[in-house]
Amino acid sequence: MRHVIIGSGPAGVVAAETLRKADPAAEITLLCGEGEPPYARMAIPYLLKGEIDEAGTRIRKDANHYDRLRITLVQARAQAIDTAGRAVDVGNGRSLPYDRLLIATGSRPSRERIPGIDCPGVQACWTLQDARTIVARARPGTRVVQMGAGFVGCIIMEGLLSRGVDLTILVRSGYMVRRMMNPTASALIQQWCEAKGVKVLTRTQPKGLSMNGGALRVDLGEGRTLPADVYLSVVGVDPNLDFLAGSGIEIGRGILVDANLQSSVPGVYAAGDVAESTDCLTGKRQLNAIQPNAAEQGRIAALNMAGRPARFKGSFVFNVLTTLGLVSSSFGEWQGVSGGESAEVLDESRYRYLNLQFDGDRLIGANCVGFSEHVGALRGLIEGRLRLGAWKQRLLNEPAQIMKAYLSAAYDAA
Numbered sequence: 001m002r003h004v005i006i007g008s009g010p011a012g013v014v015a016a017e018t019l020r021k022a023d024p025a026a027e028i029t030l031l032c033g034e035g036e037p038p039y040a041r042m043a044i045p046y047l048l049k050g051e052i053d054e055a056g057t058r059i060r061k062d063a064n065h066y067d068r069l070r071i072t073l074v075q076a077r078a079q080a081i082d083t084a085g086r087a088v089d090v091g092n093g094r095s096l097p098y099d100r101l102l103i104a105t106g107s108r109p110s111r112e113r114i115p116g117i118d119c120p121g122v123q124a125c126w127t128l129q130d131a132r133t134i135v136a137r138a139r140p141g142t143r144v145v146q147m148g149a150g151f152v153g154c155i156i157m158e159g160l161l162s163r164g165v166d167l168t169i170l171v172r173s174g175y176m177v178r179r180m181m182n183p184t185a186s187a188l189i190q191q192w193c194e195a196k197g198v199k200v201l202t203r204t205q206p207k208g209l210s211m212n213g214g215a216l217r218v219d220l221g222e223g224r225t226l227p228a229d230v231y232l233s234v235v236g237v238d239p240n241l242d243f244l245a246g247s248g249i250e251i252g253r254g255i256l257v258d259a260n261l262q263s264s265v266p267g268v269y270a271a272g273d274v275a276e277s278t279d280c281l282t283g284k285r286q287l288n289a290i291q292p293n294a295a296e297q298g299r300i301a302a303l304n305m306a307g308r309p310a311r312f313k314g315s316f317v318f319n320v321l322t323t324l325g326l327v328s329s330s331f332g333e334w335q336g337v338s339g340g341e342s343a344e345v346l347d348e349s350r351y352r353y354l355n356l357q358f359d360g361d362r363l364i365g366a367n368c369v370g371f372s373e374h375v376g377a378l379r380g381l382i383e384g385r386l387r388l389g390a391w392k393q394r395l396l397n398e399p400a401q402i403m404k405a406y407l408s409a410a411y412d413a414a
């Protein structure tokens with residue numbers, strides 16, 4: 001059996017390892033599209049801070065790991081897939097035949113559509129190569145203007161500040177991390193960043209970029225400009241799908257997969273940031289671009305590829321974010337549902353906030369700032385769809401009693 005995996009991030013690597021265990025005699029080829037050994041993007045913030053070196057970003061630290069497992073690494077990008085002929089075109093007239101194919105190509109930074117976005121000094125923060133460029137350029141006093149304050153935008157701030165840069169964050173909406181935080185949580189995170197010396201300009205979107213001498217000029221409209229040595233563009237990500245044109249593989253926002261993570265084309269699977277699967281709470285299709293989801297989907301897809309039926313139980317939306325040392329998290333349907341109830345507790349001076357969302361006597365979502373000790377209990381209650389019974393009313397009165405509520409509900413459910 002010939003297994004080809006396109007993409008050597010967490011989804012691809014876990015899939016290759018799972019395949020080796022499940023199918024000792026198979027041929028396994030892992031395509032690495034960036035000319036790098038397999039690495040984890042989530043290590044990049046630590047690299048920026050100088051806490052690890054490049055070797056520390058590798059998904060597996062042992063250099064012989066892939067040889068030992070007889071996983072062939074090929075440094076090439078997939079250009080196209082011939083699903084009828086079962087082959088991946090990797091350019092230069094070369095193609096890789098497969099019996100089972102996994103697409104684990106992840107996502108790439110969304111591109112801002114503004115004039116000047118190709119100017120020198122404009123930079124994303126997604127790949128190891130991006131991180132190298134940022135490390136080389138971010139020096140004490142370097143003026144960094146960062147567009148975007150989503151998950152990645154927030155998580156990289158600590159590394160930037162640790163290098164002594166002068167950091168200004170532009171936020172298109174009124175709110176930082178608005179895809180995972182409600183306005184109260186977002187405001188707390190903003191205040192925290194400002195207290196650490198970051199300038200945050202909300203409701204601000206550049207009209208264009210231009211060069212002014214050796215520096216960049218960021219045009220904010222109405223005659224306002226900002227000088228910058230580096231313009232970091234971190235405005236979200238899009239799945240890597242371009243090479244699928246003409247393959248017949250059905251695509252929504254990502255590759256549409258069934259419960260076995262198989263695409264619309266038999267024998268072709270997808271996992272990780274690129275796969276559009278179902279949410280375990282709502283049953284709705286969605287992309288869930290976080291590493292634990294990628295690793296789990298890689299494992300499940302590989303079992304199916306090896307002929308061992310396995311079902312993905314659906315992705316659970318949760319994010320834990322550290323912004324300049326402030327831990328915040330969001331779970332499930334944190335925006336609430338119609339007819340639901342909510343409870344919250346806020347201690348602004350200590351940057352602590354907890355918001356709980358209920359549907360009937362179930363907790364369905366939460367936002368937390370500074371309450372890192374409750375992450376496990378919140379996840380357990382929400383993902384486990386545990387009934388709270390009498391604890392629902394107690395939590396409405398005292399949201400911070402979440403740990404006790406979890407222990408009680410988990411005990412009742414056992």
Ligand SMILES: Cc1cc2nc3c(=O)[nH]c(=O)nc-3n(C[C@H](O)[C@H](O)[C@H](O)COP(=O)(O)OP(=O)(O)OC[C@H]3O[C@@H](n4cnc5c(N)ncnc54)[C@H](O)[C@@H]3O)c2cc1C
Pocket residue numbers: 006007008009010011012031032033034040041042043044045076077078079104105106107125126127152155156240243271272273274289290291292294
């Ligand atoms: C700075 C940063 C911090 C993050 N922090 C966290 C965190 O704390 N927690 C968390 O859960 N997630 C975090 N993430 C997100 C996390 O890294 C992703 O969800 C995860 O990497 C997804 O894994 P994946 O295997 O699906 O895709 P990726 O890791 O993106 O891997 C995809 C691979 O496919 C390759 N590829 C793409 N196209 C082709 C092609 N045509 N041919 C061959 N290869 C191709 C790419 O080069 C890449 O190697 C962070 C991301 C960044 C950038």
